[in-house]
Amino acid sequence: MGGSRAQRRRAGRPQVLFPFLLSLFCPALCEPVRYAIAEELATGSVVGNLAKDLGLSVQDVSARKLRVSAEKPQFTVDAESGDLLVKERIDREQMCRERRDCALQLEAMVENPLNIFHLIVAIEDINDHAPRFRKDEVILEISESVSPGMRTILESAEDPDIGTNSLRKYQLSPNEYFSLLVKDNPDGGKYPELLLQETLDREKQSAHHLVLTALDGGDPPRSGTTQIQILVIDANDNAPVFSQEVYRVRLPENVLPGTSVLRVRATDQDEGVNAEITYSVLAVADKAQHVFSLDSTTGNIITNQSLDFEEVERYTMDVEAKDRGSLSTQCKVIIEILDENDNSPEIIINSLSDEILEDSHPGMVVALFKTRDRDSGENGEVTCTLSRDVPFKIHTSNNNYYKLVTDGALDREQTPEYNVTITATDKGKPPLSSSKTITLHIGDVNDNAPVFHQASYVAHVPENNPPGASIAQVSASDPDLGPNGRVSYSIVASDLGPQALSSYVSVSAQSGAVFAQRAFDHEQLRAFELTLQARDQGSPALGANVSLRVLVGDRNDNAPRVLYPALGPDGSALFDTVPRAAQPGYLVTKVVAVDADSGHNAWLSYHVLQASEPGLFSLGLRTGEVRTARALGDRDAARQRLLVAVRDGGQPSLSATATLHLVFADSLQEVLPDLSDRPAPSDPQAELQFYLVVALALISVLFLLAVILAIALRLRHSFSPAARGCFGAVLCSKSGPDVPVNYSEGTLPYAYNLCVSGEQANTEFKFLTSVYHCSATQDILNKDSSSVLLSSVLTPSVEADEKSFKQASI
Numbered sequence: 001m002g003g004s005r006a007q008r009r010r011a012g013r014p015q016v017l018f019p020f021l022l023s024l025f026c027p028a029l030c031e032p033v034r035y036a037i038a039e040e041l042a043t044g045s046v047v048g049n050l051a052k053d054l055g056l057s058v059q060d061v062s063a064r065k066l067r068v069s070a071e072k073p074q075f076t077v078d079a080e081s082g083d084l085l086v087k088e089r090i091d092r093e094q095m096c097r098e099r100r101d102c103a104l105q106l107e108a109m110v111e112n113p114l115n116i117f118h119l120i121v122a123i124e125d126i127n128d129h130a131p132r133f134r135k136d137e138v139i140l141e142i143s144e145s146v147s148p149g150m151r152t153i154l155e156s157a158e159d160p161d162i163g164t165n166s167l168r169k170y171q172l173s174p175n176e177y178f179s180l181l182v183k184d185n186p187d188g189g190k191y192p193e194l195l196l197q198e199t200l201d202r203e204k205q206s207a208h209h210l211v212l213t214a215l216d217g218g219d220p221p222r223s224g225t226t227q228i229q230i231l232v233i234d235a236n237d238n239a240p241v242f243s244q245e246v247y248r249v250r251l252p253e254n255v256l257p258g259t260s261v262l263r264v265r266a267t268d269q270d271e272g273v274n275a276e277i278t279y280s281v282l283a284v285a286d287k288a289q290h291v292f293s294l295d296s297t298t299g300n301i302i303t304n305q306s307l308d309f310e311e312v313e314r315y316t317m318d319v320e321a322k323d324r325g326s327l328s329t330q331c332k333v334i335i336e337i338l339d340e341n342d343n344s345p346e347i348i349i350n351s352l353s354d355e356i357l358e359d360s361h362p363g364m365v366v367a368l369f370k371t372r373d374r375d376s377g378e379n380g381e382v383t384c385t386l387s388r389d390v391p392f393k394i395h396t397s398n399n400n401y402y403k404l405v406t407d408g409a410l411d412r413e414q415t416p417e418y419n420v421t422i423t424a425t426d427k428g429k430p431p432l433s434s435s436k437t438i439t440l441h442i443g444d445v446n447d448n449a450p451v452f453h454q455a456s457y458v459a460h461v462p463e464n465n466p467p468g469a470s471i472a473q474v475s476a477s478d479p480d481l482g483p484n485g486r487v488s489y490s491i492v493a494s495d496l497g498p499q500a501l502s503s504y505v506s507v508s509a510q511s512g513a514v515f516a517q518r519a520f521d522h523e524q525l526r527a528f529e530l531t532l533q534a535r536d537q538g539s540p541a542l543g544a545n546v547s548l549r550v551l552v553g554d555r556n557d558n559a560p561r562v563l564y565p566a567l568g569p570d571g572s573a574l575f576d577t578v579p580r581a582a583q584p585g586y587l588v589t590k591v592v593a594v595d596a597d598s599g600h601n602a603w604l605s606y607h608v609l610q611a612s613e614p615g616l617f618s619l620g621l622r623t624g625e626v627r628t629a630r631a632l633g634d635r636d637a638a639r640q641r642l643l644v645a646v647r648d649g650g651q652p653s654l655s656a657t658a659t660l661h662l663v664f665a666d667s668l669q670e671v672l673p674d675l676s677d678r679p680a681p682s683d684p685q686a687e688l689q690f691y692l693v694v695a696l697a698l699i700s701v702l703f704l705l706a707v708i709l710a711i712a713l714r715l716r717h718s719f720s721p722a723a724r725g726c727f728g729a730v731l732c733s734k735s736g737p738d739v740p741v742n743y744s745e746g747t748l749p750y751a752y753n754l755c756v757s758g759e760q761a762n763t764e765f766k767f768l769t770s771v772y773h774c775s776a777t778q779d780i781l782n783k784d785s786s787s788v789l790l791s792s793v794l795t796p797s798v799e800a801d802e803k804s805f806k807q808a809s810i
Helices: 002-029 058-063 092-096 498-504 668-677 684-716 785-809
Strands: 033-038 046-049 067-069 075-077 083-086 103-110 115-124 137-143 151-153 167-172 178-184 190-196 207-216 223-233 246-252 260-263 277-284 292-294 300-303 314-323 328-338 346-352 365-372 382-386 392-396 401-406 417-426 433-443 456-462 470-473 487-494 505-507 513-516 527-536 543-553 561-564 575-578 587-590 592-594 605-611 617-619 625-628 639-647 655-664 731-734 753-756
Touching (some): 033 046, 092 115, 178 207, 260 328, 346 417, 470 543, 561 655
Antiparallel strands (some): 046 083, 067 103, 103 115, 277 314, 314 328, 346 365, 392 401, 561 592
């Protein structure tokens, strides 16, 4: 392995050194590689095996990156075979132009080591071009007086090919008057000469048409031709003649300045100088003088400025043609201008309504306008349209007049004005249009009634308010304008009397503020309802009603009133009897009071201010019930006195007092001496109470006899069902009329009832029960007739107090 590597190193050194030395001396010693190819080879054609010609192997082509470089990449090297290939089209005439020798200098490059080789690729000509004359037609003027033998040099043809493919000869079409001579140029080219062989006769033949053909030496040969027109010049014996006496042309008005309108033509049978014609304008209208210009040589008429059909529809000119012999003739040129759609329609408003009432009926004319289009024909026919979503339409009238009329309901409150765009469009192609926007103001009518901002109103007013104070505010809006939207307020109905209404409330006609005319009293008037009306000032006027409920709030302006115990003539309460054997918790009596206020202001509480024997009785804070706190002792007096205060829950609190006289006794006889010791009442009310007590005592005795009889009957009929109550029923007797139940919360309405139960072994006397219920198990009558008599004495005064309270509440 080591030996083989050493051999490769020794063998490689001369190989590397030799190309390196060769590249140094190659410019002086090496000849370039030459190739020759024909032009117009197809792309990919092989020029030669470059690798082989440079002494490189196929492997060296890719390994050493063999490539060619030039200003233009016409060639490339095949990386697999080392062939030099044509990459782009090669045109010898384009690359070398007129040079006979056409060769491309290339450099071939390899790497590892870097070396450059020079290449020369000669491009050989092929016959790919035909001879070509510069002019397709040549016009020659030869006077008929010229003698035979005259020579005229003709224009040579050109052929970019070289060698045998270049121009070789000329040929002339056969004729009896002319022949062709071919001569050599000093540069090697050939040019033709025309030789006159016979005398020309213009009257016999005024022109001769010949064909000159140029041929190259290719195989097959290629050729090019030119037409030779020989005009025979005659003497000036004929005047020019126009091809038409009147020239008419129709010209669109939108042609640009410099546009050729027409060409007048005049001919002269003479030839040469005698047939040279000049054109001029003899007469033209002032308006056409600067619009058109006439070429004096060619007779071509062109436009100098823009045309306008709307200004001038037709132009007329007189044109003269004159030859060199001063012979002339005239013709008339009429130019008609054709209308183009170059004018947009105009919209002219003749009349416009300042204001349109919103209750206008459909079809009412609100504007008159007309359209104008300066174009003619279909270009001047105009149609008008309106912008979308407007309650208007257009009615067509005569002479391009139009009416703008209403076409739907108008509502000023929704749309106070309309910006109506009228678009006028003609029928030209393409159509032109213009627009005009008009503003239509909608006038107001009284078509909207006032609308209150709330469906109903509620006002809370505390009682004892200052007169003249604002207690509520009502508000209504009317979307109409002016007087139609100006709202005034009034009171149209109330649950107060018509006479009382004005003394209670009033309303501001402008602002809708409701004012109290007096101080309100919650105890007399707790709520009332008003019907207010909002009315606009339109014609006819429109209005709307709304209800206003005024709630009078309570204030603590009434002190509690004691209904029971009733006060005597001297201001003190009557006696209540208590059994001596009453146990703790025994219900002695109940203080009943009411408060004309409501709510918390009528929430009553009961307090003992003074007691003759503290601790003997207890008082319910909320119920006002007086119960025994303990049993009666030996040292306790039989007669007790309690001073009770009734307070409400207002701030500040108001109160009333009641004095209770309680007597401990087991029978009425113990109470009567005390009653007899009391001074007789001086008023009829006291006498009435005395008689009532006596009557009640008699009734009680009869009642007790009836109870005894019932018990005897029950014992006799022991096998029959036990009878309950008095003759099987509970006997209830009301001592006075019902107290009205419409007191506010916190008051305790009571009636005073006397109930007896037949089965009670130990009956008690209960002073206060509900108006609607008489409970046999709760209200107990004491056996002592003195209690019965005492309650009978108290009943009339209680009834009187209740009646007076009812009247005060009403």
